[in-house]
Amino acid sequence: MAVMSYLEAGKAALAAEMRDDASVWALGEDLGRGGVFGQYRGLVDEFGPARIVDTPISEATIMGAAVGAALLGTRPVVEMRFADFALCAVDELVNQAAKARYMFGGQGRVPLVARQPIGMWRSSAAQHSQSLESWYAHIPGLVVVCPFTPADNYGLLRAAIRCDDPVVYMEHKDLWAMTGEVDEAADLPLGKARLVREGSDVTLVAWSGVLRAVEAALPLLQDGPSVEVIDLRTIYPWDRDMVLDSVRRTGRLLVVHEAVATGGFGAEIAATVAGALFGNLKAPVRRLGAPRIPIPYSPPLEEACKISPAQIAETVHGML
Amino acid sequence: MAARANIDVERLLAHYRAMARIRAFEEAAERAHQEGHVKGAVHLSIGQEAVAAGVCIHLKREDLITTTHRGHGHTIAKGADTGAMLAELLGRASGTCQGKGGSLHIADFSIGMLGANGVVAAGLTIAVGAAHAVKLRGERRIVVCFFGDGATNRGPFLESLNWAKIYELPVLFVCEDNGFAASTRTRAMSAGPGPDARAESLGIPARTIDGNDVIAVDEAAGELVERVRAGAGPQFLLARTYRLKGHTASDLGAYRSAAEVEARKADDPLKRAAELLKVSGVADETIIAIDAEARAEIAAAWKSALGAPWPAVELAFTDVQDVRMPSWR
Numbered sequence: 001m002a003v004m005s006y007l008e009a010g011k012a013a014l015a016a017e018m019r020d021d022a023s024v025w026a027l028g029e030d031l032g033r034g035g036v037f038g039q040y041r042g043l044v045d046e047f048g049p050a051r052i053v054d055t056p057i058s059e060a061t062i063m064g065a066a067v068g069a070a071l072l073g074t075r076p077v078v079e080m081r082f083a084d085f086a087l088c089a090v091d092e093l094v095n096q097a098a099k100a101r102y103m104f105g106g107q108g109r110v111p112l113v114a115r116q117p118i119g120m121w122r123s124s125a126a127q128h129s130q131s132l133e134s135w136y137a138h139i140p141g142l143v144v145v146c147p148f149t150p151a152d153n154y155g156l157l158r159a160a161i162r163c164d165d166p167v168v169y170m171e172h173k174d175l176w177a178m179t180g181e182v183d184e185a186a187d188l189p190l191g192k193a194r195l196v197r198e199g200s201d202v203t204l205v206a207w208s209g210v211l212r213a214v215e216a217a218l219p220l221l222q223d224g225p226s227v228e229v230i231d232l233r234t235i236y237p238w239d240r241d242m243v244l245d246s247v248r249r250t251g252r253l254l255v256v257h258e259a260v261a262t263g264g265f266g267a268e269i270a271a272t273v274a275g276a277l278f279g280n281l282k283a284p285v286r287r288l289g290a291p292r293i294p295i296p297y298s299p300p301l302e303e304a305c306k307i308s309p310a311q312i313a314e315t316v317h318g319m320l
Numbered sequence: 321m322a323a324r325a326n327i328d329v330e331r332l333l334a335h336y337r338a339m340a341r342i343r344a345f346e347e348a349a350e351r352a353h354q355e356g357h358v359k360g361a362v363h364l365s366i367g368q369e370a371v372a373a374g375v376c377i378h379l380k381r382e383d384l385i386t387t388t389h390r391g392h393g394h395t396i397a398k399g400a401d402t403g404a405m406l407a408e409l410l411g412r413a414s415g416t417c418q419g420k421g422g423s424l425h426i427a428d429f430s431i432g433m434l435g436a437n438g439v440v441a442a443g444l445t446i447a448v449g450a451a452h453a454v455k456l457r458g459e460r461r462i463v464v465c466f467f468g469d470g471a472t473n474r475g476p477f478l479e480s481l482n483w484a485k486i487y488e489l490p491v492l493f494v495c496e497d498n499g500f501a502a503s504t505r506t507r508a509m510s511a512g513p514g515p516d517a518r519a520e521s522l523g524i525p526a527r528t529i530d531g532n533d534v535i536a537v538d539e540a541a542g543e544l545v546e547r548v549r550a551g552a553g554p555q556f557l558l559a560r561t562y563r564l565k566g567h568t569a570s571d572l573g574a575y576r577s578a579a580e581v582e583a584r585k586a587d588d589p590l591k592r593a594a595e596l597l598k599v600s601g602v603a604d605e606t607i608i609a610i611d612a613e614a615r616a617e618i619a620a621a622w623k624s625a626l627g628a629p630w631p632a633v634e635l636a637f638t639d640v641q642d643v644r645m646p647s648w649r
Contacts, residue, residue, distance in 0.1 A: 025456065050456060056486065061479035064445020068386075069453035071434055071446070095439050096446065103425040104435055105417030106639035143643045165641040190643050237644035 001183050007039050007176040009150040010115075012184070013157035014040075014077060018047055021075065024161055027053040027062055028079025028115075036081045037117070037176055063089035063114065067096045071108040075161060083116040083170060084127045097166040098141030111164045113157070118146070119209045119258055121173035123302060126294040131208070131259035136168040137236040137268070143167040143190055144235040146208040150180040152233055155188030163190060172209035193239035199228035202316055203246040205269055206256040207232040210307055214256060217312035225320055235265055240272060247273050251282035252319050256307055261289025283319040288312065324535070327600050331377075335534045336593045336607070338373035340614035342393040343590055345402055346565075348618045349392065349409055349423070353569040357626065358409045360422045365393040367532075367564030370589035371496045372397040374537025375464060375557070378545040384432040384450050386443035387466045389424050390496075391436035394466050399431040403621035413631035420635070432461075440501075441474035443467055444493075448480045451489035451554075462490040462548045470501030472515040484554035485522050492541070492548050493519065493556045496531065498563035503575045519556035531559030532589040535596070562587065 004012060018024045025047075026040065032054040034041030044052040055062050059080060066076035080086035086093070097110045118131040136144045143165050147153040153171060160167040167190070196211070197218075204227050206214050211231055218227060228246050232238055247253045253273050255266035266287040274285050290305045346366045352358040365372070368390070376397035379385070387394040396402060400416065408415030409423050416428045427435035434450060437443045447465030454461055471477050472495065484491050495515045499505060512518065516526035527544065529536045537559055544555040562584045566573045573581070585591075594607050637648045 056479070056482060058479035058483060060476045061445045061448065061483050064442065064476060064480070065449030065452055065483060068434070068446035068449025068451075069456070070449075071429075072384075072450055072453040072457075074453045074456065076449075091439055091442060092445060096437075096442055100435065101641075102639050103417060103421040104427040104429070105415070105420050107417070107427055107429040108434070140646075141641050143641065163643060165643050 001181045003179055004150050004154070004182045005176065006150045006153050006171070006178045007037060009154035009182050010039050010157055010171060011041070011043065013154045014161070015043060015046065016184070017158055017161040018051065023073060024075045024077065025051040025053065026077040026079060027055050027066065029055055029057055029081060031079060035079060037173070039176070040079070059085055059088035060092055063092035064096060066112045067092060067100060067110055070110040070112045071100060076112045077161060078112055078114045080114060080116040082128050083118045083132050084130050086114065086116040093166070093168070094139050098139050102141060109164045110166045113160045113167045113169050115169045115171065117173045118170045119172040119174055120295060120302060120306065123297055123299055125297040129295040131257070133170055133235045134259060134263060134265040137265055141166065142236065144170070145190065145233065146170045146172070146235055147233060148172070148175070148208055148211045148231050150178065151182045151186070152188065152194065154182045154184065155186050156190065156233065159188055159190050170208070174209050191234045191237045191239060193242045194231040194233055195242065196229035196231050197227070199226035199250065201225040201250055202227045202252040202254060202319055203230065203243065203250045204228065204254045204256065204316070205230045205232055205243055207235065208258060210256055210258040213307050213309050214312060216309035217316070220309055220313035221316060225316060227316060238269065243269060243273065244276055247277050248280055251280050254286045254288065254315055254319065256288045256312060258307065259289055260292050261287055262292045264289045286315055286319060288315060324596065327535070327596065329597070329600050329602060331538070332535065332593060332597055332600070333602065333610070334377065335370070335373045335538065336590070336597060337610050337614070338377070338397055339369040339534065339590050339593065340610050341402065341617065342369045342372060342396050344614040344618040345392055345396055345405070348406065348622050350565070350569050352409065352622070358423070359411065360424065362409065362423045362569040363390040363567065364565040364569055365390050367584070367588060368496055368498055368561045369393050370534035370537050370593070371494065371531045371559045371561060374534045375494055375541040377538060378541050379464060380461070381431060382461045384434055384461065384463045385466060386434050386447040386450070386463070387436045388440070388443060388468055388471070389436060389438055390468065391426060391466065392423070395426055395428065395433050395436070398433050400428040400433060402618060403624050404428070406621050406625035407628050410625050410628070411630070412625060412628040413635065414625070414628045418635060419631045441467060441471035441476040444471065444480035445476050447491055448483045448489055451484065451491040452487060455487065455489055462492065462545065464492045464494060466494045466496055468501070469495060469497040469499065469506040469515065472518060473501070473510060481519055481522050481524055481554070485524050488553035490548050490551070491554045492544050493524070493554065495556070495558045497558060497560050500563055500567065502567045503571065514558065516556060516558040524554050524556045526556035526558060528558040528560065531561035532587050532592060534589055534593050564588070
């Protein structure tokens, strides 16, 4: 078991898949120099510029070219730098990658991975901070992954690269330096949540960077309500079974995500649980997400978008 | 029409046959749309057949093409089965895409046709990606990317041409300029001297030809395809043509005069090829026989497509994705 940062884990996963499979390659801006966050540093030395491809600032063609190359059987790993920039490639991802297999009657597959880092990080303001996972969860054909731990970033990126479906892979920018143990031999499946902690009073479902706020909230809970924490990890397909089994026991659900609450993926989970377990619920289903405002620059203003540990603790108390 | 020197009559007959098959297909598609058999939009390439025929004669089965919403002609010229194509237009399970794509998304990977596209200019990025994979794997095949003049004002046009050039990819861009971006004259909406100049500004050699002259298309495409095969990087062909029908089969074309369309019918590529064949000594009967043969092929294809069963509703739930494939009930 190795200790790695979240960033190193992603890099190690890509390198491992590139060693195992000659059809895997990566393309995006600045990859030869390590990528905007350094998550590709050194890979060009091992794999060469034909497989670690530096591209122009052409998001639409980075994604579209990956679609064409994937239809021919290669496995491109696309780097979009920021989920915000990936919006320049939404036609290529939503109209092309997600639909090619279906609309062509199964003649081709699009086994690409679109890495698009999400989340608030270093006062990055409205165009470098968004969490847009629910947009892609809405699109048939796509798999959406939001890893939180280094171990998951390693295992799930490997699984995403091996997957024959197009995968939107959303690392959180504020987690790059976080370290943790990584079992490189573990085989992590897409679509399975991680049980972070068992509990019997409230089921708390979260994913990605906001899980740090969840961890910080737990010690704040007075009188020790027992909170079961689930890290969803894969947003689509989400692990409905684990969530429903848990709420069946606890009778209470709180979903916490960094993305805007309105139309966020928490709404889908809340509606599913309310529909399936109405009779089991001991309290109304609750959601915590960002207010529906663009993410501001100034640190005290940005705080207004973030879910705080105190807010989580207070919400849990209110459900009991 | 004056006789042209050094005409390869057999080759011109092959072109005429290819164009006649496309014309017969498009006329059948138009009729089927008018009669309500084809439910969705159909974009006809009537009047533009010489581009498909003149380019695709240079392609091998393993070569790849991408095309547009107006892609029936390219697909037929690349070698797709007209029966499976008509079945696709009718939404039948025996269609090229099991009835899941229709005219707008017709594709036949078995003959290297990577798909028509409902989004203008979207095929360009896919084509350069296919060419990138071809180069990455050291294969010898090439990619031909067909697109319309309207696509040249979208960002992916610039991005893809730039991409193809910086990586020196084996791709031939074919701009089939029919003069119209939907119902707007493209020239009125385009700055600068034209798509060929845009290509040349990126260092991509471009040739501009009369796209209704199948021999001119054949010659220019032959030269450019040869350069792409030789590793000279991307090449660009601007083929000027004219869309004799509306943007879709239900477009009445109020944005242009009937007189304009009538006048352009004199320039019909089939008519021009037929005249050239006649002055080269080919008998009328031969040309009539080719037309009849093409119509008979399409009539038989139509009959079999119309008799083909509808897909079972379960098919709507297949080929969505592997990770938790949805299911019907």
